[in-house]
Amino acid sequence: MKKNEHDRRNLMGLALGGFTALGGLGALYAVKRTWDPLPSVKAAGFTTIDLSGAEENVLNIEKWRGKPIFVLKKSKDMKPDDRDVIVGSDRFHISIGLCTHLGCIPAYISDEKKFKCACHGGEFDSSGHQTFGPPPSPLEIPPFKVNGTTLVLGEEGSEFLKMKAAGIIA
Amino acid sequence: MAKFEKAKSVHEWLDQRLAINTLQRVLSTEYWIPKDINFLWAMGLVLAVTFGLLLISGIFLLMYYKPDVATAFDSVNYTIMTEVGYGWLWRHIHGVAASVVFLIIYIHMFTGIYYGSYKKGREMIWISGMLLFVTFSAEAFSGYMLPWGQMSYWAGMVITNLFSGGSLEAYGLVEWIRGDYVPGDAFLTRFFMLHVFLLPLVIIGLIVFHFGTLRIPHVNNQEGEEIDFDEAAKLYKEGKKKESKVIPFNPVFLSKDVFVLGIYFVLFFYLVFFHFEFAMDPVNFDTADGLKTPPHIYPEWYFLWSYEILRPFSKDIGLIAFGIAQVALFFLPFIDRSPNVAPAHKRGLFKIWFWVFIVDMIILTILGKLPPQGIFNDLGLVAAIVFLLLGPALVVVTLKEKKL
Numbered sequence: 001m002k003k004n005e006h007d008r009r010n011l012m013g014l015a016l017g018g019f020t021a022l023g024g025l026g027a028l029y030a031v032k033r034t035w036d037p038l039p040s041v042k043a044a045g046f047t048t049i050d051l052s053g054a055e056e057n058v059l060n061i062e063k064w065r066g067k068p069i070f071v072l073k074k075s076k077d078m079k080p081d082d083r084d085v086i087v088g089s090d091r092f093h094i095s096i097g098l099c100t101h102l103g104c105i106p107a108y109i110s111d112e113k114k115f116k117c118a119c120h121g122g123e124f125d126s127s128g129h130q131t132f133g134p135p136p137s138p139l140e141i142p143p144f145k146v147n148g149t150t151l152v153l154g155e156e157g158s159e160f161l162k163m164k165a166a167g168i169i170a
Numbered sequence: 171m172a173k174f175e176k177a178k179s180v181h182e183w184l185d186q187r188l189a190i191n192t193l194q195r196v197l198s199t200e201y202w203i204p205k206d207i208n209f210l211w212a213m214g215l216v217l218a219v220t221f222g223l224l225l226i227s228g229i230f231l232l233m234y235y236k237p238d239v240a241t242a243f244d245s246v247n248y249t250i251m252t253e254v255g256y257g258w259l260w261r262h263i264h265g266v267a268a269s270v271v272f273l274i275i276y277i278h279m280f281t282g283i284y285y286g287s288y289k290k291g292r293e294m295i296w297i298s299g300m301l302l303f304v305t306f307s308a309e310a311f312s313g314y315m316l317p318w319g320q321m322s323y324w325a326g327m328v329i330t331n332l333f334s335g336g337s338l339e340a341y342g343l344v345e346w347i348r349g350d351y352v353p354g355d356a357f358l359t360r361f362f363m364l365h366v367f368l369l370p371l372v373i374i375g376l377i378v379f380h381f382g383t384l385r386i387p388h389v390n391n392q393e394g395e396e397i398d399f400d401e402a403a404k405l406y407k408e409g410k411k412k413e414s415k416v417i418p419f420n421p422v423f424l425s426k427d428v429f430v431l432g433i434y435f436v437l438f439f440y441l442v443f444f445h446f447e448f449a450m451d452p453v454n455f456d457t458a459d460g461l462k463t464p465p466h467i468y469p470e471w472y473f474l475w476s477y478e479i480l481r482p483f484s485k486d487i488g489l490i491a492f493g494i495a496q497v498a499l500f501f502l503p504f505i506d507r508s509p510n511v512a513p514a515h516k517r518g519l520f521k522i523w524f525w526v527f528i529v530d531m532i533i534l535t536i537l538g539k540l541p542p543q544g545i546f547n548d549l550g551l552v553a554a555i556v557f558l559l560l561g562p563a564l565v566v567v568t569l570k571e572k573k574l
Contacts, residue, residue, distance in 0.1 A: 037349050038356065061461060066352035068461045101485055103331040104324065105463035118465045119328065120481055121542040136337060136485040 046154040048147075051087050059108035061097060064142060064153040068097035068105055070115075071151075074126060078113060081127035082168050083138070085159065087146055094151065095128045095139035106139075115139070141169050198420035202403050204391035205417055211389065212430035213278040218377065219431060220271045220438075227263040228366065235316065237362035239355045242318040243457045259442075265449040266441045268310055272472035275303060283502070284524060286511045287390035293503040294383040300500045302376045305369060307473070312365035314470065318358060319454030324467050326353040326361075336486040352460055394511035466541055474538030475531050479558075481542055482551035491558060498561055505561060508568035516574065519567045523560070530556050 047064040054060065054073040062069040072093040074084065084091040097105050104119035114131065115124040123132035128139035145157025156164075163169050177183035185191050203211075234254050236245040250257035279299070282288055288296035311329060315322045330347050334340050349356030388399055397415050405414035417423055441448070453464050469477050480492040510517055514524040530553055537550045 032346075035346055035349060035360070037345055037351070041350050041354070041356065063461060066350065066354060066460055102328045104328065104467060105461070107463075118463060119467050119542075121547070134481075134483070134485050134488065 046152060049151045049153065050149065051090075051092065051151055052149040054090075054092070057110050057113065059110070062153075064096075067142075069142060069153060070095045070097040070108070070128075070139065072108070072126060078126045081129075082166065083127050083129075083141060083163070085144065085146065085151070087149060087151070093127055094141060094144060096142050097139070100130070100135045100137045100139065101133070198424075199418050200403065201419040202399050202406075202416040203389055203419055203423040204395075204397055205415055206391040206393060206395070207389070208392060209430050210277070210281040212427045213274055213281065215424075215427040216431060216434050217271065217274050217278060220267050220274060221373070221377070223263055223267045224271065225370065227260040227267065228370075230257075230260040231264055232366060237316070237359050239318060239358055239458070242316065242358060246317045247455065262442050262446040262449075266438065266446055268313060269449040269470065269472070270438060270441065271306065272310070272470075275306065276472070279303070279499075280528065282390075283527075284514045285390050285392065286394055286506075286513070286517075288503045289506060290509070290511050291387040292383075292390065295380070295387065296503050297500060298376060298380040298383045302373065302380060303499075304496075305373050305376060309365060309369045309373060310470065310472070312361040312369060315353075315358060315361045316365060317454055318458045319451075320456040320458055320462075320464050321451050321454040321467070323353055323458035323460065324463060325469060326357065328467060330357075332480075332489065332492070336489045353458075390511065392513060394513065396511075468539055471535065471539070474536075475534035475557075478534040478538035478550050479554045481538070482547055482554055491554060494561075495557060505564050506568045507565055508571040508573075510571060510574045512574055518571060520571060523564060523567050526556070527560055530560065 045065060047062060047069070049062050049069070049071060051071070051073075054071065056073050056075040057078075058073070060071040062071055070093065074080075074091040074093060078091075080091060081093075083093070085094045086092075099106050099117040099119065099122050101117065101120055101122050104117050106115035106117040106122065106124060108115050113126045115126075115128075117123070117133070117135070121133040122130065122135040124135065124139055125131050128141075130136070130138055141160075141163065142153050143156045144160050145152045145155040146159055147157075160169070174186055177186055181190075231250060234245055234249050234257065236242055246261070250261055282296065282299070311325070315326050326348075330344050330353065333347055334344050345351060348354070349360060388397070391397070395415075399416060402414045402416040405411075406416055406418070411417075451470075456464075468474065476492060476495050479495045480488045482488070483491055508517065508520070514521040533549070533553045534557065537546055537553060540546045542550075
């Protein structure tokens with residue numbers, strides 16, 4: 001092959017390769033977007049919980065965005081914590097009920113006043129702080145808004161924003 | 171156009187157009203296998219046939235399975251198991267084969283390690299085999315999601331959470347993989363697609379590639395002897411079969427293979443008909459429930475060793491250790507610094523290394539099934555550290571090894 005023919009072929013190859021790569025990138029973006037959660041999944045977002053009937057040291061599990069939500073009314077002998085949600089004169093522990101290790105649901109042992117995860121042995125106290133095992137961080141607090149004696153999950157209320165500003169919620 | 175003469179038979183007609191005589195010669199009757207082998211050399215065919223069984227049983231399951239969170243569980247446990255004629259047979263073949271295939275894969279891998287069949291020109295055989303192992307693992311995991319029982323759901327939850335990368339907290343990536351905040355309908359359907367289409371396609375391609383990698387370096391033998399295949403083949407073709415060190419793949423090697431296959435089938439179908447329950451976790455006979463974690467989550471037995479490497483450490487270190495364990499074996503041909511291709515019992519310290527490796531894998535597997543409490547945690551930590559140290563230990567052991 002003559003040299004100048006070779007160069008012309010190279011140029012055509014580069015041009016073809018470049019446009020193909022461009023199209024490939026576009027296709028990859030489409031692939032990425034297809035795997036994204038659907039708008040309807042994202043929008044199914046708000047859950048209201050009535051806290052007036054809650055009993056002390058009894059764990060209630062609610063559901064929000066498919067995840068379990070821990071609602072625990074603290075008894076007087078439990079240590080108050082900055083992470084508590086205060087409703088009237090009562091303190092509540094509210095968190096996403098998934099172990100921060102790998103997402104199993106810890107069980108609440110009311111006698112010991114702590115959460116224990118069966119998967120890898122992690123433990124959390126009644127304020128959601130990790131006290132034993134592999135969990136790297138406290139139980140996560142979902143976005144919430146206090147509305148009288150009810151709680152709206154999925155909405156960032158003033159108490160939630162205050163916690164966020166204080167650095168309690170990452 | 172090429173010139174074609176009138177053919178005298180169908181065979182000749184096909185040969186003119188497809189060169190089937192040449193194909194048959196190159197791929198089977200003159201594809202040479204060493205004589206000095208044992209039954210462990212039949213595991214390749216056993217694996218190929220087991221994959222065939224998975225494919226065929228899978229096709230029949232596919233006709234009644236419904237990839238939808240509302241109907242998946244019943245389509246398996248009610249429709250296929252009680253209504254479809256012989257539906258139970260396909261399910262039990264599929265479940266048993268999915269479990270047994272990993273047993274054979276492990277035997278196949280350990281055979282390769284024992285006889286040094288991964289070095290001196292055979293590196294690509296090992297690497298393509300490891301690619302198959304990883305793809306089979308993904309295939310097994312995605313298939314485990316489909317009955318949508320409690321173990322399906324929670325295994326899906328735990329394994330996808332691994333992709334958050336520990337302290338990297340990449341929950342966006344996890345939600346992207348699931349297509350939801352938790353494993354749901356989008357998750358089930360996409361894993362269904364992976365399980366019945368994309369991954370089997372990749373596996374078939376990799377099997378062809380794996381066969382291709384054998385072509386030039388040839389199959390290893392019991393002594394790791396370097397055979398002059400051209401010379402040995404010449405002797406065989408001259409009728410000096412006794413003097414020749416090789417046999418043709420078809421029909422001689424294949425007849426040995428089929429004998430081993432016969433024994434394997436007796437055991438396999440014994441399991442399918444009388445002991446299928448070992449492959450059917452009772453927890454997975456409860457429908458998936460996102461608000462109730464089963465008291466003890468564990469993977470199928472073939473993933474237990476790597477699960478146990480994840481478990482005894484803190485989250486980030488556990489993930490790193492787990493990551494290393496997943497990819498370390500890929501590098502085996504390059505970690506082994508010894509030039510010797512020989513069975514482990516002739517390689518001094520390597521023999522001890524090999525058996526420590528096997529025993530450690532078995533200990534990790536047993537511990538992975540036990541609840542994460544007390545002494546089991548400590549034992550698990552020791553076994554996991556031993557596993558991680560086996561890599562550097564192999565470099566030292568093989569560097570010191572005498573050339574045979």
